[in-house]
Amino acid sequence: MKRLNFLHKAQSPFPLKEVVITSLLVGAIALPIAYAKDKVVRVYNWSDYMKPEVLEDFTQKTGIKVIYDTFDSNEMLLAKTLAGGSQYDIVVPSSFTVSYLIQAGKLEKIDFNKLENRDNIAPFVNERLEALPGVSDYSVAYMWNSTGFAYNVKEVTERLPNADTDSLSLLFDPQNAKALASCGIYVLDTPTEVMPLALMYLGLDPNSTKDEDLAKVEELFKDIRPYIKKFHSSEYLNAMANGDACLAIGWSGDFYNAKARAKDAGKGVDIRYVIPKEGSIVGFDQLTILSSAENKAEAYQLIDFLIDGKNNAEIANFLDYSTPNQAAYPYLTEASRNDEGLYPPKEVIDRMQMFKPQTQKEQKKIMKRWLNITMHK
Numbered sequence: 302m303k304r305l306n307f308l309h310k311a312q313s314p315f316p317l318k319e320v321v322i323t324s325l326l327v328g329a330i331a332l333p334i335a336y337a338k339d340k341v342v343r344v345y346n347w348s349d350y351m352k353p354e355v356l357e358d359f360t361q362k363t364g365i366k367v368i369y370d371t372f373d374s375n376e377m378l379l380a381k382t383l384a385g386g387s388q389y390d391i392v393v394p395s396s397f398t399v400s401y402l403i404q405a406g407k408l409e410k411i412d413f414n415k416l417e418n419r420d421n422i423a424p425f426v427n428e429r430l431e432a433l434p435g436v437s438d439y440s441v442a443y444m445w446n447s448t449g450f451a452y453n454v455k456e457v458t459e460r461l462p463n464a465d466t467d468s469l470s471l472l473f474d475p476q477n478a479k480a481l482a483s484c485g486i487y488v489l490d491t492p493t494e495v496m497p498l499a500l501m502y503l504g505l506d507p508n509s510t511k512d513e514d515l516a517k518v519e520e521l522f523k524d525i526r527p528y529i530k531k532f533h534s535s536e537y538l539n540a541m542a543n544g545d546a547c548l549a550i551g552w553s554g555d556f557y558n559a560k561a562r563a564k565d566a567g568k569g570v571d572i573r574y575v576i577p578k579e580g581s582i583v584g585f586d587q588l589t590i591l592s593s594a595e596n597k598a599e600a601y602q603l604i605d606f607l608i609d610g611k612n613n614a615e616i617a618n619f620l621d622y623s624t625p626n627q628a629a630y631p632y633l634t635e636a637s638r639n640d641e642g643l644y645p646p647k648e649v650i651d652r653m654q655m656f657k658p659q660t661q662k663e664q665k666k667i668m669k670r671w672l673n674i675t676m677h678k
């Protein structure tokens with residue numbers, strides 16, 4: 302399936318909200334129908350985060366059907382998972398959300414003996430995850446990203462020929478935002494990614510939860526709020542690809558995916574992703590198994606399949622996402638492996654900040670600020 306085919310879909314490569322990747326081959330030893338119970342695994346993953354053919358291949362090889370559903374923010378994943386009764390086996394939270402799920406007792410501790418490909422994760426990932434106690438015991442890295450912004454080179458240069466295009470001032474300077482409003486500004490609809498960027502732009506601690514700092518962020522948004530077309534955490538991908546947005550705050554890999562879709566569409570949309578000079582957030586999306594999972598054996602099989610070097614590279618190449626899987630590196634396209642937006646030098650990654658888990662009180666406080674920012678146009 303080509304990326305281009307996805308262009309007209311709302312947000313996910315899957316035409317229906319829930320898709321069953323059916324088994325084509327059930328395996329060499331077929332059980333009589335009466336005794337055969339379909340093996341399944343239920344997955345809840347980010348939108349635009351899978352190559353469907355890789356799941357089909359899994360089903361062909363194992364006879365396990367994959368029931369697949371998507372979300373586009375950690376908040377959405379948390380709401381669904383904490384409520385209980387979600388019936389998913391595998392969910393894919395970002396690392397700080399893994400901490401929340403561990404605290405809530407929702408995750409199965411990973412038995413790494415069940416994963417043949419357990420050594421495939423690059424050492425720098427585990428080093429960074431050490432900052433979050435327990436996360437490496439309860440999850441396995443799938444993909445990673447930086448949070449920054451991307452712009453449509455032609456539209457932005459036309460409107461702001463002298464702007465500093467490496468700076469978050471492209472968004473946060475009201476003069477710039479005003480000039481770009483006519484070609485479309487999108488911002489992720491999640492405080493955990495956007496607040497840290499705003500705090501860094503103001504020269505403050507990206508993890509600050511101090512009232513006075515949060516008030517400054519709210520103030521910062523007040524002047525640019527009228528120029529923001531949409532707060533949304535997945536639509537920006539296609540909006541950038543088809544020219545409906547010219548500036549967006551989002552995840553690195555999504556912009557590379559957008560770039561590739563734009564290229565497939567052949568309308569001359571040129572997108573540049575920027576790791577802002579004021580600072581960036583590094584995020585790891587982690588495969589986890591819910592303690593309530595009914596299909597744990599199948600979940601282990603799928604996780605092992607997804608972190609196999611070749612399979613993982615196939616997904617990373619398809620999406621143009623950064624993989625944390627060192628066994629996948631040899632299979633990556635040269636263009637993506639050599640792109641410093643996707644694979645920045647280690648010293649750049651080292652400087653990136655990680656979002657730290659917050660207390661519930663802090664989460665509420667930040668969400669309140671976020672609603673003030675996003676609701677008041």
Ligand code: N2P
Nearest residue numbers: 347348349350552584
């Ligand atoms: C996939 C978005 C996943 C990024 N479209 C979240 N870290």
